Amino acid sequence: RKEVEQDPGPFNVPEGATVAFNCTYSNSASQSFFWYRQDCRKEPKLLMSVYSSGNEDGRFTAQLNRASQYISLLIRDSKLSDSATYLCVVKLNTGGFKTIFGAGTRLFVKA
Amino acid sequence: DGGITQSPKYLFRKEGQNVTLSCEQNLNHDAMYWYRQDPGQGLRLIYYSQIVNDFQKGDIAEGYSVSREKKESFPLTVTSAQKNPTAFYLCASSKAKTSGIYNEQFFGPGTRLTVL
Numbered sequence: 001r002k003e004v005e006q007d008p009g010p011f012n013v014p015e016g017a018t019v020a021f022n023c024t025y026s027n028s029a030s031q032s033f034f035w036y037r038q039d040c041r042k043e044p045k046l047l048m049s050v051y052s053s054g055n056e057d058g059r060f061t062a063q064l065n066r067a068s069q070y071i072s073l074l075i076r077d078s079k080l081s082d083s084a085t086y087l088c089v090v091k092l093n094t095g096g097f098k099t100i101f102g103a104g105t106r107l108f109v110k111a
Numbered sequence: 112d113g114g115i116t117q118s119p120k121y122l123f124r125k126e127g128q129n130v131t132l133s134c135e136q137n138l139n140h141d142a143m144y145w146y147r148q149d150p151g152q153g154l155r156l157i158y159y160s161q162i163v164n165d166f167q168k169g170d171i172a173e174g175y176s177v178s179r180e181k182k183e184s185f186p187l188t189v190t191s192a193q194k195n196p197t198a199f200y201l202c203a204s205s206k207a208k209t210s211g212i213y214n215e216q217f218f219g220p221g222t223r224l225t226v227l
Contacts, residue, residue, distance in 0.1 A: 004153065034215055043201055043218035044154070087153070099216065101146075101153040 003027055003100045006088050010106040017078045021105045023088030024070045031093035033064055035073045038085045038104065047073075047086070078109045113138045115219035117202050122224045124189070124196070132187045132222045134202030141207040143185035144216065147171065148199040157200075160185055161207070189224065197226045 006023045013019050025033075033050035048055065050062040050071050061074040075082055088102035115136040124130045136143065142161050146154040156169030160179040174193025179185055185204075189196045200223075203216040 002153075008151070041199075041223075043221050045218070046215045049215065099156075103151060103153040 001026060002103075004088055004090050004102040006086075006102040006105045008103060008105060010108055012108045012110060013078055014110055015078055015080060017109075018074065018076045019078055019107065020075075021073045021086055021088075021107075022070055023072070023102055024068075025088075025090045025100075026069065027090070027092055027100075028069075029092045029094055030069070030090045032091040033062075033071050034089040034091075035060075035062055035071075036087040036089055036101075038087055040084075044087055044101075075107075078107075080109050080111060083107055083109045115202060115204055115217055117200075117219035117222050119222060120220065122222055124224060124226050126226060127191045129188055129190045130224065132189070132200055132202075132224070134185045134187065134219055135183055136185075136202075136204045136217075136219075137183060138204055138217065139182075140204035140217075141182070142205045142214075143179070144203040144205075145169075145175070145177065145185070145187045146201045146203065148201060148221075154201065157187065196224055199223050 004025050035047040036044040037047045038044040048057050050064045054063045059076045063072045085104040085106045087104045090100045092098040118133045144159040145157040148154050155171050157175050158177040160166035163182050166177050166179050176188045201221045202219040205216045206214040
């Protein structure tokens with residue numbers, strides 16, 4: 001079982017749709033959580049950190065459920081420019097710098 | 112403008128050759144990392160360094176070597192011992208562990224290595 005699992009997709013949605021991604025993690029030492037966005041053939045870029053209380057940034061909302069060990073990302077009013085791969089990232093509290101990246105979920109937003 | 116630079120953007124290598132990928136950052140970050148990304152897979156950690164003159168193996172260090180002689184620089188050498196080196200290589204940096212648990216990693220633009 002992978003330490004961080006995501007539905008690879010692709011998710012194909014029309015502009016204006018709401019889309020949700022889930023990510024599950026297996027290591028109970030997981031301490032901090034992030035969503036990154038990666039455009040085709042580019043580097044990953046931080047989209048948002050995910051806090052225990054949940055957080056929102058414009059059209060994007062991230063939630064954390066420690067009991068069930070999953071995080072989610074909700075995108076409202078999808079734009080064409082949201083088309084990308086979304087990476088779930090988990091940082092472990094093991095005394096070092098262990099950061100685990102999910103394989104990503106691909107999103108295509110269509111006109 | 113602060114950031115991370117990697118060079119070259121594309122690199123072609125013949126079998127049996129060693130090649131070195133450059134990574135430089137001017138973010139004043141203590142920690143630097145090298146990852147490898149293959150299609151359909153998550154990033155896998157090759158090496159990381161928390162401080163100058165010190166580095167640690169990641170999950171897939173075999174066939175790779177690094178150095179950290181300066182805070183700003185963390186070059187990666189792909190040796191001929193790496194059996195399947197064709198991949199997208201990403202360098203990242205972050206603040207020191209002690210400055211907070213939400214120290215995100217910032218990535219360079221990557222180097223695409225192809226073995227001919």
